[in-house]
Amino acid sequence: MATQDLCRGSRAGTMMAIYRRGLFASRPVRAGERVLEISLDLMIAPSDLPGELSTVLSSTVKPWTKLALIVLMERYKGQAKLQSSAWAPYISCLPEPAELDNTFLWEDTELSYLRASPLYGKTRERLEMITTEFGQVQNALDVWPQLFGKVSLEDFKHVYATVFSRSLAIGEDSTLVMIPMLDFFNHNATSFAKLSFNGLLNYAVVTADRDYAENDQIWINYGDLSNAELALDYGFAVPENPYDEGSKTTSWFSCVPGSSTANRDA
Structure with a gap:
């Protein structure tokens, strides 16, 4: 993995207090240099779900839900x-759950601060969708406690937040995958660095869009996302977001006790 000699992870307080995690250059990096290269066989895909589970799940179960089940299984293996x-x-x-701040994880009293914002309705819609998906897989969770342990709706909401903010579609067939290490890059709306996928060689790559000095944080751009989209899908908002088009989402988000306008838990 190219990241091993270019970047190192960091938690809150080690480099920049407003970030819980990030990737920092362990040596100078030049614009155009690859900072991450991950082979397809290291990615987590819905097809990695055990066959006995796949056969009992409804055909309408979404790919991200299958990824969520894989993460639940892997976490339970570690816990047990x-x-x-x-x-x-x-x-x-x-x-961990306490580190996630997506709006659909907020308490009702916190969410009420957004009642005047379109984000309130989108958050309610997302909660309904997550609840529906949980209902579709609950039987499998109950039948195979040896694979998942005990999983509540709250547990499922948190793993959904983890998976949805860390999965993306790759290849001609738009396969949804989680790419280890990619999600440790923090978002910068001014960055031009994004993930690309080489379908011929089956690997994903991120290329630096600028020069970085040693110990600089390396950024990528998650997309042209408004603060409402960032708050819902990633659990953070950014000041002066160029994709907000005059929206007041940042001020709504920042006035809620415990919310974050800095960056996510990458």
Whole structure:
């Protein structure tokens, strides 16, 4: 993995207090240099769900839900000290529930601050969708406690937040995958660096869009996302977001106790 010699992870307080995690250059990096290269066989895809589970799930179960089930299984393996997979180091680095701040995880009293914003309705819609998906897989969760442990709707909401903010479609068939290490890059709306996928060689790559000095944080751009979209899908908002088009989402988001206008738990 190219990241191993270019970047190192950092938690809150080690480099920049407003970021819980990020990737920082361990040596100078030049614009155009690859800072991440991940092979397809290291990515987590819905097809990695065990066959016995796939056969009992409804055909309407969404790909992200299957990814959520995989993450739940991997986490339970770690908690129960069962045999772990090659993804264990990555899964162990995913954020804990208390570190997630997506609006659909807020308490009703917190969410009421957004009642005048379109984000309120979108959050309610997302909650309804997550609840529906949980209902579709609840039987599998109940039948195989040895795979998942005990999973509540709240647990499922948190793993949904983890998966949805860390999965993306790749390839001609738009396969939804989680790419280890990619999600440790923090978002910068001014960055031109984005993930690209080489379908011929089957690997994903991120190329630096600027020069970085040693210890600089390396950024990518999650997309042309408004603060409402960032708050819903990633759990943060950014000041002076160029994609907000005059929206007041940042001021609504920042006035809620405990919310974050800095950046997400990458």
